[in-house]
Amino acid sequence: xxxxxxxxxxxxxxxxxxxxxxxxxxxxxxxxxxxxxxxxxxxxxxxxxxxxxxxxxxxxxxxxxxxxxxxxxxxxxxxxxxxxxxxxxxxxxxxxxxxxxxxxxxxxxxxxxxxxxxxxxxxxxxxxxxxxxxxxxxxxxxxxxxxxxxxxxxxxxxxxxxxxxxxxxxxxxxxxxxxxxxxxxxxxxxxxxxxxxxxxxxxxxxxxxxxxxxxxxxxxxxxxxxxxxxxxxxxxxxxxxxxxxxxxxxxxxxxxxxxxxxxxxxxxxxxxxxxxxxxxxxxxxxxxxxxxxxxxxxxxxxxxxxxxxxxxxxxxxxxxxxxxxxxxxxxxxxxxx
Amino acid sequence: xxxxxxxxxxxxxxxxxxxxxxxxxxxxxxxxxxxxxxxxxxxxxxxxxxxxxxxxxxxxxxxxxxxxxxxxxxxxxxxxxxxxxxxxxxxxxxxxxxxxxxxxxxxxxxxxxxxxxxxxxxxxxxxxxxxxxxxxxxxxxxxxxxxxxxxxxxxxxxxxxxxxxxxxxxxxxxxxxxxxxxxxxxxxxxxxxxxxxxxxxxxxxxxxxxxxxxxxxxxxxxxxxxxxxxxxxxxxxxxxxxxxxxxxxxxxxxxxxxxxxxxxxxxxxxxxxxxxxxxxxxxxxxxxxxxxxxxxxxxxxxxxxxxxxxxxxxxxxxxxxxxxxxxxxxxxxxxxxxxxxxxxxxxxxxxxxxxxxxxxxxxxxxxxxxxxxxxxxxxxxxxx
Numbered sequence: 001x002x003x004x005x006x007x008x009x010x011x012x013x014x015x016x017x018x019x020x021x022x023x024x025x026x027x028x029x030x031x032x033x034x035x036x037x038x039x040x041x042x043x044x045x046x047x048x049x050x051x052x053x054x055x056x057x058x059x060x061x062x063x064x065x066x067x068x069x070x071x072x073x074x075x076x077x078x079x080x081x082x083x084x085x086x087x088x089x090x091x092x093x094x095x096x097x098x099x100x101x102x103x104x105x106x107x108x109x110x111x112x113x114x115x116x117x118x119x120x121x122x123x124x125x126x127x128x129x130x131x132x133x134x135x136x137x138x139x140x141x142x143x144x145x146x147x148x149x150x151x152x153x154x155x156x157x158x159x160x161x162x163x164x165x166x167x168x169x170x171x172x173x174x175x176x177x178x179x180x181x182x183x184x185x186x187x188x189x190x191x192x193x194x195x196x197x198x199x200x201x202x203x204x205x206x207x208x209x210x211x212x213x214x215x216x217x218x219x220x221x222x223x224x225x226x227x228x229x230x231x232x233x234x235x236x237x238x239x240x241x242x243x244x245x246x247x248x249x250x251x252x253x254x255x256x257x258x259x260x261x262x263x264x265x266x267x268x269x270x271x272x273x274x275x276x277x278x279x280x281x282x283x284x285x286x287x288x289x290x291x292x293x294x295x296x297x298x299x300x301x302x303x304x305x306x307x308x309x310x311x312x313x314x315x316x317x318x319x320x321x322x323x324x325x326x327x328x329x330x331x332x333x334x335x336x337x
Numbered sequence: 338x339x340x341x342x343x344x345x346x347x348x349x350x351x352x353x354x355x356x357x358x359x360x361x362x363x364x365x366x367x368x369x370x371x372x373x374x375x376x377x378x379x380x381x382x383x384x385x386x387x388x389x390x391x392x393x394x395x396x397x398x399x400x401x402x403x404x405x406x407x408x409x410x411x412x413x414x415x416x417x418x419x420x421x422x423x424x425x426x427x428x429x430x431x432x433x434x435x436x437x438x439x440x441x442x443x444x445x446x447x448x449x450x451x452x453x454x455x456x457x458x459x460x461x462x463x464x465x466x467x468x469x470x471x472x473x474x475x476x477x478x479x480x481x482x483x484x485x486x487x488x489x490x491x492x493x494x495x496x497x498x499x500x501x502x503x504x505x506x507x508x509x510x511x512x513x514x515x516x517x518x519x520x521x522x523x524x525x526x527x528x529x530x531x532x533x534x535x536x537x538x539x540x541x542x543x544x545x546x547x548x549x550x551x552x553x554x555x556x557x558x559x560x561x562x563x564x565x566x567x568x569x570x571x572x573x574x575x576x577x578x579x580x581x582x583x584x585x586x587x588x589x590x591x592x593x594x595x596x597x598x599x600x601x602x603x604x605x606x607x608x609x610x611x612x613x614x615x616x617x618x619x620x621x622x623x624x625x626x627x628x629x630x631x632x633x634x635x636x637x638x639x640x641x642x643x644x645x646x647x648x649x650x651x652x653x654x655x656x657x658x659x660x661x662x663x664x665x666x667x668x669x670x671x672x673x674x675x676x677x678x679x680x681x682x683x684x685x686x687x688x689x690x691x692x693x694x695x696x697x698x699x700x701x702x703x704x705x706x707x708x709x710x711x712x713x714x715x716x717x718x719x720x721x
Contacts, residue, residue, distance in 0.1 A: 007581075027621070055532075056532045056541075060528070062525045063525050063526060070593075072547075074563055075554060134356050153698040154367070154698060155695065158673065175384055177384065211363065220714065275670075275674075295560075
């Protein structure tokens, strides 16, 4: 254990030292190879130009190397693997995709993912907006926001344990220690094993993600609401608009762009949702989703890389529209810069 | 809006009430595991955590003394004893002699069991079982009782999970993964971000577009090729394929697009005059970066560091693919996931372990919330 602490510290030192040494050394080397001082005027100008050509690549070189190895190459390889069999050796064309769309579990996952996509981003954005508006109007709003924001720091696994405890079921007649069943039996209902009720269990899992992400939506939207010019609201008040009209007709249209950003950010998160499903049900009782199914196939029976890659590609395809929209948006912004 | 809401007291009261409702909804779940982690493990299963401050009642079964214990007194036979062998602070609320009616008689009451037999059980567990005839038989009579125990809080659960369930070791593993995986990407990303913001070179715009594109690429796309790559490298060099170095680099790779994106937009917003006057004074790009850009970028570096720390600490997927499941490598999230399987209903273990895993993020979050929020806003309010 002491050895582990020591080696971790050592690696931090070596890693950081190595990075610093690389950046410093590479720059020094460049200055030595193409000196800008102590040479004739024309040569100095020439060397400065050469430095200017090379130096940016020294700066972004390590980042590019890592991005290529960890993201760009894998994306291409995953695409390639999706046309191959479980070992990744033999080309089988579209057979993996044919398998996927014929597979009951896969279709169930797609359906559940669509359900998640329809519910979670909308719920988070809506609740976040409501809470942002409400907390802006009371003196203890900052504290309230902090507390609602807090679950964002909790891991999905931690959150799953928290909610599993809420959904905990004890046989009828026993004391219910899960708060949900306690409330239900307190109101005269029967206790249920909530996460094993097909279809509806999806919603019990979604609640966890909504609980985590509403704080995110709230913070972003709250800041956007603050950016709304006071005059527009004052004018509406003078014209006799009621609070609901002000909210829907004056405030919401002005933060439409931010709402879209929050919505898409949560959408991407939902497409990748894995930990919650793995820890709560592991896809049982028809609660499977794509990311968990992919993980499953990665290791199932020694691992089927072809099918796993195919499922990853399906997730990727769902992300592409958002990706294109983001790049367009960024280009518009930087424009001439 | 603030003006219009002030119109009615009822409206303002409603807002307070609504916010209170949301706050309760968002904090009660976490409170549940915190309270439970501090409760006695027998009480956790006996009553809901929200009753932790009141006594909990449990129905149990016990046996009275046997015929060998009887004494004759005034022509009657009596067995006297105590249901609580261990003493303790529990109290009997009610008792009974049939499992269908375990709480038929109140404590202290003299129960008529027929044939002249009587049984009296007192609150402290002492009982007198009397009969006009001599008791016979080897085994004592079975009785049922409901006993209430006062609230009991303990740190025993924490000692158990930290030292005998392996959570302590996993905590250390999580730190081992998280700290280098947070520090390494910052430096690499900062240099790249500076180049993309302030240096001119062909292909810059394309690179920025690629990085924005990579921002949303699902992690799932990388897993299988990297697993293959790591296995290949491991076999080729005859080293283990699941190493801390491997996961540090993986987290670095997955965190880089966001790091570069976040830092670039901040660094690009630094005032041009500072850079230019430094350049006129003969400073090189390297000097400008180290002496001007890095110090000025402290807030955004802090923001990213918090993000990356939370993301790596809370990650389960990457850890499950790139690290082993032995005690020397398993991180907190993976350990918690394993405990969910192996210790399914042992809520004292699960709630305590869960609380140990979330305590570090909560501390980071509360102490550095300002930077965290700033990073969130800078990272996502685009296009607005």
